[in-house]
Amino acid sequence: MAEAVDYKQIGTSPVRPDGFDKVTGRAQFGADVNLPNMIHGKVLRSPHAHARIKSVDVSAALAMPGVYAAISGADFPGGRLEGEAGGEGGGTMDDVAKNVMARNKVLYHGHAVAAVAASTARLAEQALEAIKVEYEVLTPVLDVVAAMDAAATLVNEENYTALPEKPENPSNIANVGRLERGNLDEGFMAADVVVEREFTCPMAHQGYIEPHACIASIDERGRGTVWCSTQGHFEHRAATSKMLGKNMADLKFVATEIGGGFGGKTVVYLEPLATLLSEKSGRPVKMTMSREEVFRATGPSSATVARVKVGVRKDGTITAAQSWIAFEAGAFAGAPYMPGAMSIYAPYEIENFLVETFDVLVNKPKVAAYRAPGAPQAMHAFECALDEAAQLLNMDPIDLRMVNAADEGTQSPYGPKFPPIGFKACLQAAKAHPNYTKPVPEGAGRGVAVGFWFNVGMQSSAEVNINENGSVMIIEGSPDIGGSRASMCLMAAETLGIDYDDVRAQVGDTESTGFCNVTGGSRTTFATGMAVTQACEAVIADCKRRAAMTWGLDEDQVEWEDGQAVPGPGVNADVKPLSLAELARKAGKTGGPITARASLNAQGAGAAFSVNFADLRVDRETGKVDVLSYTAIQDAGKAIHPAYVEGQMQGGAAQGIGWALNEEYIFDENGVLENAGFLDYRIPVASDLPMIDTEIVEVPNPSHPFGVRGVGETPIVAPLGVCANAVSRSLDMRITELPMSPPRLLDAIDG
Amino acid sequence: MVKVVLSNPMLALTQGSRELEFAVSNYRELTLALCAQWPQMATLIERSAVAIDGQIYQDAFAEPLASGSEVFFMPRIEGG
Known part of the structure; x- marks a missing residue:
């Protein structure tokens, strides 16, 4: 490990690179992307916390002038989806799909039941009122302790507690955890004081200021692009393509600037709906949640x-x-x-x-x-x-x-x-x-x-491209929700031995860089930073090779110090050091552009x-x-x-x-x-x-x-x-x- | 020998045996040995993280194991 001293760039606090665009209003957040012929999608949400859906009829909405598409659960591919969604508590992909759009039952007040796309947001809202849904209202299960009772009303009749042996009856308990060590009785006997209490914490929302938003533009072949506010556009692409039965190669996901996530934007809500509405309407579809929708249908934490x-x-x-x-x-x-x-x-x-x-x-x-x-x-x-x-x-x-x-x-x-x-x-x-x-x-x-x-660590990718003047462009796949672009630039500058001001970073879309897991779990500076560092080390190795070629030395006779190649100790060579800028200018003669990439599954967080x-x-x-x-x-x-x-x-x-x-x-x-x-x-x-x-x-x-x-x-x-x-x-x-x-x-x- | 400590969901397969020892030289050999004895272990291993001598791996594969190494299976963590 590098010594925790003598860093020139790391440990400094330069002005954030995204700050200027954000304070001047230039930054493009989820709802800021606009496309020609774009229409607007809205979601019909359940008025009941627990009900069986007897029927959904969108025909009257579809018949309204200016309404281009309407969907409900029946428009999604049938069958059970395999796999799990990213992020803590992401759950199974099948559950996430049913959360995105209810199928046979609505399970909370605000659960999505249908969606429409129309020429204006106002018209889309009016079209929602034309959708007819018949419900059989059921008793809601609202108290966590009462829900654990064997006689409690079931939220999901197919939920059996995940135990090594399947229980005889379904219940509201999905999973149990248990850790233990030693002997409790002996431990409490040895105590001089014992405190015993019951504590409660409420359900609370992440409270990100930017509501969920996305724009999907899908062509006649079913291929297209989705711009969204997300903590993980790769995993959003995977979830959306899986829910819609599409090849993920047909979808490009672009992470816009993000106005807060805190874990709440690790899962999809709107993206599959906008993608399906766009595919059905043949037009780009923008969907944005109101604050009320954000509270009712996204997040929150567990009570x-x-x-x-x-x-x-x-x-x-x-x-x-x-x-x-x-x-x-x-x-x-x-x-x-x-x-x-x-x-x-x-x-x-x-x-x-x-x-x-x-x-x-x-x-x-x-x-x-x-x-x-x-x-x-x-x-x-x-x-x-x-x-x-x-x-x-x-x-x-x-x-x-x-x-x-x-x-x-x-x-x-x-x-x-x-x-x-x-x-x-x-x-x-x-x-x-x-x-x-x-x-x-x-x-x-x-x-x-x-x-x-x-x-955690998990998977990250990064590319480092050396511009013709020796400045550096990093492309990473981790959405920047907490300043990671600045941290990537600092680590690259430190590794390469150059100034922070000569390094830029951008978040690449799913077709521009390698896979990255969500920005979550406090992993990005650790894991994506490690990928950036490794890519910079590969750049240095390449630059040493090019300098050796220039000087007629062996590669192991060249070292990298303060952003330039120099002859190693004891090497008798009458040459001037070659800076990154000089090597970049002559790159055409030494093998072409200087670039490197690294992908890893970082361990040891x-x-x-x-x-x-x-x-x-x-x-x-x-x-x-x-x-x-x-x-x-x-x-x-x-x-x-x-x-x-x-x-x-x-x-x-x-x-x-x-x-x-x-x-x-x-x-x-x-x-x-x-x-x-x-x-x-x-x-x-x-x-x-x-x-x-x-x-x-x-x-x-x-x-x-x-x-x-x-x-x-x-x-x-x-x-x-x-x-x-x-x-x-x-x-x-x-x-x-x-x-x-x-x-x-x-x-x-x-x- | 490598000392292996199983997670709670794994105990049902081993009839409650939490700590085991194997003569293996890397993590892949260890998982193969576990699955040879308890085929249903494969799914549980896939869902687990593992700590090798205190270092947590979300996705270990062929990490070397020395005699005296400690391997703990534990739930995967992601975070927000």
Whole structure:
């Protein structure tokens, strides 16, 4: 691994390359593509949370002047689709297809039933009203615990819990997870204090500002292009072609600029519909969701009920931990029940533990990945229980965590021993931070909690092309949702030994570069960055070969230093170094253009830990919570672009604070979402938050050439526990239900 | 010998045996040995990630294994 010192480009924070276009309005987002003869698609959505579809008749809509196409479930190829969709909780491809367009049943309020394409968006909306759908309304399943009862109404009569032996009867439990070690009874016997609580987390939306949008233009042969706002255009192409029974080579997918995803744009919603409508109408079809549709039919995260018990000795040692967590999957299997089980105890070395998790169907929107899926809900519960144990032991909450902290060589709860990790370094940084050493403000409570995410590698491709003047063009296949183009340029500049300003990066479409998995799991800077680095190393090898040819030396007599080829030590050659620019100018004489590419399946993503703490104050008369200060500390391995890393930490903190304090899906007794808009679903705005202070810890990941760990997921994990612990200490009572909205806190205060 | 720790879904095939040992020199040989003994293991292996001496692989294939290596099968993780 490269030494974590003496980098010239890595560790600097140049202005983001996409920033200028975004602040001037030039950037092309999903809805910004317009084509000649383009028409507009709209979706008819179910008014019921649970109903059998008796019939769908689109003929009246199709007969309207200006309506070019109308589709329903019957227009999709029949038969069961094999395979799984990308992204955490993506689920099976068959389920995703039925989520895109309902077939025999609607499974949540807002489930797509039919779609039309018309000359204007207004006309398309009017055409939806002409579609006749007959329903047999069924009882909705809305409570996750009640849904687990064997006698509960079934969301899907064909769902059997995935167990080694198929159960006799179907149920709403799709999957179960279980991890255990040691002896729980002995562990709890050895404890001096035992805390046992039930915690709940609400369903929350990723809250990306840009709604889903796409444009499909398909020709008479069934071939064409789809522009879309996506975290993974390759996987969107695969899903769309599979659902429509098409050869994926017939579809080109272009990733537009993306206005937020956070996991929610790893799965398809509109793209198969627009593609089919375009094919049927013979015109390009644009589809954009309203904010209401985004809330009702995309995302959200799982709501959870978590029962946690933890035993701790007087010295702070955790002697036993037991957890039971039910995750709402929404209408189709795919809740992050295993990541929740694997993450809940991950920061700690615990001798005796058990965690059981459940993936439970309910008549609500199908959940999608949301930053570190499953970890915020699970770790919120455990971090709150640990905080209460620390209070009972009159122990500093960071000290208690340090006593149990996992380190290199600790066997993780999910199996393998940790390679070098930065958890203890984060705890030490938190304990020494000036925000922690100062007194807690009058009337406030200070909350501490920690975060964790595994991070992943997966498949990436990148090309590096050297322009005629020696400047560099990178083509990567990973949509840039968090600043990855800047990071790719920095890593390329560092590797090649040139200036950042001489490097550009663009996201190639599915016909311009090799396959890339979705931008998710905090993998892009790690994995695609590794591909870029490898491609740059291949460029260097090629340049050394060309310099050797120019000088009449052997290749191994040439070295690459500071962006130029030089004779190696001891080589007696009276030559001037050849820069990348000089080699590029003479490329025609030494073999043609200088280009290289790399494709890989990156392994060895390093886990990322965080420690957050904050001071919160509750107004006892109104229940309003003020966040007085918030500090986020996280191990980034090596921060390629520190300002972006800080941005990830601050953004994750803001989202986590919102989830903790105000954000929740509120359903009525019929399963209708009552707050499908940003007026009633309240995400934090700038005036709700203080400056989020950050400290980046750097414990290099030995599996990456620059030591990178993913940074995008972990920041959302700790804030739920931080806020709950701060509010609980502020009120001197345990608050176990999120969000801690004013009415909920007033209820608690009033007893 | 290489020490292998199976994931929970795999235990049903091995009648509860979680830890096994095999004389193999790479991951491919290990998976072939597991599938030879329990043919249904192939599907579960395909759905698993694996940690070899602490290093997590989403898609291991022929990674070398030394005597004393530890191999853990675990659920695949992707993220958001």
